[in-house]
Amino acid sequence: MKRPRSAAIYARISKDITGEQLGVQRQLQDCRELAREMDWTIGAEYTDNDRSAFNGKIRPQYRLLLEDLRSGLRDGLIIWHADRLHRSPVELEEFIDLCEDRAFAVATVRSGALDLTTASGRTIARIHGAIARGESERMGERMRRSNRQAAEQGRPATRGPRSYGYTRDGMTIVEAEAAVVRVLAERFLAGESIAALTRWLNDSEIPTATGGTVWWSASVRQLLRSARVSGQREYHGEIVAPGTWPTIITPEQTTRIRRTLDAPERKTLRTPSRYLLTGLLRCGRCDRPLISHPKHGVPGYDCRRDVGKGACGKLSIVAEPLDEYVRDLVLTALDGPELAAAMLRRSQPGTDADALAGKILADEDKLTGLAEDYAAGEITREQFKTATAILQKQITANRERLATLDGHGELARYLGQGEQLRDRWHASLSLDQRRAVIRSIVEAVTIHPATVGTSRFDPDRAEIRWRV
Known part of the structure; x- marks a missing residue:
């Protein structure tokens, strides 16, 4: 040797x-x-x-x-x-x-x-x-046999992240989180949309199970649909036994929530958005493109051997929660200061792009100062509103100029428009328009294999490569 x-x-x-x-x-x-x-x-x-x-x-x-x-x-x-x-x-x-x-x-x-x-x-x-x-x-x-047996015996699933509403052992209620779950269930059954509930959670800065303050529509839907919060054990999406832990909402509420979420007319309205990410997804096993393809009537993305040369054919993911997760990330990014900061890092010192990025950051600092002055009573409400409107208009205009100078002209159309786009997403945006929004900032999404024994959507499977 x-x-x-x-x-x-x-x-x-x-x-x-x-x-x-x-x-x-x-x-x-x-x-x-x-x-x-x-x-x-x-x-x-x-x-x-x-x-x-x-x-x-x-x-x-x-x-x-x-x-x-x-x-x-x-x-x-x-x-x-x-x-x-x-x-x-x-x-x-x-x-x-x-x-x-x-x-x-x-x-x-x-x-x-x-x-x-x-x-x-x-x-x-x-x-x-x-x-x-x-x-x-x-x-x-x-x-798998052990997991199935544990589920049929009603024992809580303790692998993976902590379930919202319960302590790590799955047996004790976290009352502050349980109160949020009850409010979500009541408001959803009263007719509020998942998107509206997600906005409420984010606007209220209610912490997630991991301590973060950003909620996604897919996560809220998953929480509401979960049988765990009503004291029931499920295995691969099927309720198999009553649980051995205390309930937060009633089993009847869970049944009604699932019936609403699974209603055929609800799925029909969302069909066009199921293939939002066509052309952007890559297989985390073989790095080949994923193909949009329904499986058992459920829209999804698959790695298919019969379509792509060198494809492994061993990976798939359901479309709806992934589409919504990526959409929420994109719309949140469009309204956040991180894009300007990223463009600042890309801009060369002494250039027009460098100057514009500096103006954006300075105006954002002024917005923070205005809020502090108003809170301290140093300016009136009318002064605060007038100055804020002027600064936000300047920030939006400079973001658009910066995106154009930095080679991201398409992105300029959407900067600072995340909340407005969210409101129009299903109401007035066509599928092509939604795809254009996503592609303005996302270059590709690699989908990694699912954890064995886990059926629910896992955001960690999606690895996004941003354009900026």
């Missing part, structure tokens, strides 16, 4: 319950010891903590490792065991191709050297990969 000039160590653990990275640290220690024994020089260590190699989610450090091996920055690799590197045949074949091309050495602590430049070495690696894949699949089957 040729001695590497600058080798890499890679370590990974699928589950890190304590968050202390102890499993990864043990792997690293063993790999360092092996490097000393072989007299290898280690150029860098790459670690993916609490990341599975089986579920298909992107492993950032693993992808960086491949780039460094491909570029020649690293010319050797030490891993604890072959299954730390791959549990997917697709990833394994990609790695074998890279190894054949670059001819770097691979050593493991537990399974010896892997010579992937020979047919026998590649066969051994594929056998290891098949065994690891089988172990992962059997583990997944056991977990």
Whole structure:
């Protein structure tokens, strides 16, 4: 085996319950010891903590490792065991191709050297990969059976983020949040829209379950539709048993809410917006475009082998919650100061764009000062309103000029118009107009695989690449 000039160590653990990275640290220690024994020089260590190699989610450090091996920055690799590197045949074949091309050495602590430049070495690696894949699949089957049994016994789901309205163990009500849930349920059943309720939550600066202050329509819909808040256990969207925790609203209210949300006429009105993101979505497994395609009558986006060359065909996502999530992010961004700040970072010192960005930030500071003066009684309400209107008009005009100078002329049409666009979204904007708004600021959205056993919409699956 040729001695590497600058080798890499890679370590990974699928589950890190304590968050202390102890499993990864043990792997690293063993790999360092092996490097000393072989007299290898280690150029860098790459670690993916609490990341599975089986579920298909992107492993950032693993992808960086491949780039460094491909570029020649690293010319050797030490891993604890072959299954730390791959549990997917697709990833394994990609790695074998890279190894054949670059001819770097691979050593493991537990399974010896892997010579992937020979047919026998590649066969051994594929056998290891098949065994690891089988172990992962059997583990997944056991977990699904266990999760189903827990649901049928009415035990709360405690994996994933904390459920709004309850403490982390899922058994105790957080009364301040429960009061919000009751208000949402009552107002929705009285006829208020999800969009109106979302605006109320944001305007009232009511914290989310994670402590943030930004709510999305998809999250509000998901909260209202949840059977948990009425003391019922669901599994993959189906209510399977009464829960063992206290209720916030009644089961009857949940039934009425679901009946309203699932009403055919409600879905019919929203059909045109289901494919809002066509052409923008990429598969997080294979980086191929996602195709808009209904599944069992539900609009969604799929990675389809029969459409795209090289597509994995193993990823899909329901359209409506994703569309609404991306839409809410875009409309919020259009009204926020971050766009001007981003354009300021892109502008060159001494240019017209630099000057305009400075004026925008100065006017925004003046708005803050006006509010403080009015609160202190130093100016009248009429003075406050007049000065605010003048400053906001200047900010809007300068944002439009800045967007044009910075090569984002299409974006200029929508800057500062987020709230107005939200009100007109379904009432008067065509599908093409909605797409134009989204594309003015979003370049692409990568959709990552769903967590095994989770059926509800997870915003973390969507990775947005912004134009600005």
